[in-house]
Amino acid sequence: MILRVEGLETYIGEFHILQGVSLEVPPGEVTVILGRNGAGKTTTLRSIMGLLQPARGEIQFQGQPITGLPAHIIARKGIGYVPEDHGIFSTLTVEENLRLALGSRREELLEKVLELFPDLKVALRKRAGSLSGGQKQMLALGRALVTESRLLLIDEPSKGLAPFMVEKVGEVIRQIKEETTVVLVEQNFNLASAVGDRYYIVDDGRTVAHGEVAELVRDTSLQQRYLGVSLHRH
Ligand SMILES: Nc1ncnc2c1ncn2[C@@H]1O[C@H](COP(=O)(O)OP(=O)(O)O)[C@@H](O)[C@H]1O
Ligand SMILES: [Mg+2]
Structure with a gap:
């Protein structure tokens, strides 16, 4: 397993938000x-990323405990994070966003990522804030890819x-999977089932x-119980 999470519990303020999350990736x-x-x-x-401090539980990445380490150390160990709000810098250009993430890594890496995202290549000089929602997501994924994360x-x-665009995101994730392990949070069940190998359901x-x-796709009662999605599938 590249990632193991065991009995994770996290508070946000006084709220006991995570009460036992375990994952094997x-x-x-x-x-x-x-x-x-x-x-x-x-x-x-x-x-997992170290942006919140777990109160209990253990996280192991490549066999090493990373529980409680600060986010920049965890990132340096090889875990990349594409947050929900993209985490891009709106006032910088696409290229500046990518170069910031690239840091001192090889230039070829940037070329390789731009081949994967032709939309970004033509928008290199545009301000990230002026991109469409789909382009912003591609930039967020592109930024994560140039960091060469293992996960x-x-x-x-x-x-x-x-x-x-959702379909495009699915294609990109399939390509990312060729080189990198992925943990994907997704509400879109069609996308999740198109790209996912294993699943975990988090509830409360x-x-x-x-x-x-593949089992979950066949198990409509499980889908209905925790996801309320089976009625929307076609
Ligand atoms: N900053 C916060 N302060 C208080 N409660 C929060 C905060 N962030 C998240 N929560 C609560 O934690 C729970 C889990 O949130 P979250 O992890 O964002 O859920 P999900 O990503 O599955 O939609 C929710 O009930 C949410 O209201
Ligand atoms: Mg969320």
């Missing part, structure tokens, strides 16, 4: 985290995007079910 796969709005998915990613945590990349701050995505 095999390398080379896309593990999707599903669950209703407010279930604790974002809090889980933020806790990428991606939070709801399809949020607010038109259906054709706890992991309540997990298995292969």
Whole structure:
């Protein structure tokens, strides 16, 4: 396992938000985290990334404990994070955003990422704030990719995007998977089931079910119980 999370509990202020989240993430796969709005998915990613301090539980990355380490150290160890709000700098250009993330890494890396995102290549001189929602998401993914992370945590990349852009996000995640392990939080069940290998369901701050995505696709009662999505599938 590239990532193991065991019995994670996190408070935000006085609120006991995570009350027992456990995950095992095999390398080379896309593990999707599903669950209703407010279930604790974002809090889980933020806790893994060191942006929130867990009160209890253990997180291991590549066999090493990382629980409680600050976010910049965790990033340096090889975990990338694409937050829900993209985490891009609106007043900087696309290129400046990418170069900031690239740092002193090889220039070829930037070229490689731009090949994956032709939309960004033509928009290099544009201010990130002027991009469409879909382009911002591509820039956020591009920024994460130039950091050469071993593991990428991606939070709801399809949020607010038109259906054709959601499909594009799916293609990009499939390509990312060729080189990087992915933990994907996703509310869009069609996207989650199209790219995911394994799933975890988080409900009320706890992991309540997990298995292969192919099984979940067949298990409409589980979908209805925790996700309320099966009626929307076609
Ligand atoms: N800054 C905060 N202060 C208080 N409660 C919060 C804060 N951030 C999140 N929460 C609460 O924590 C719970 C889990 O939130 P979150 O992890 O964002 O859920 P999800 O990503 O699954 O929609 C929700 O009930 C939310 O209201
Ligand atoms: Mg969230």
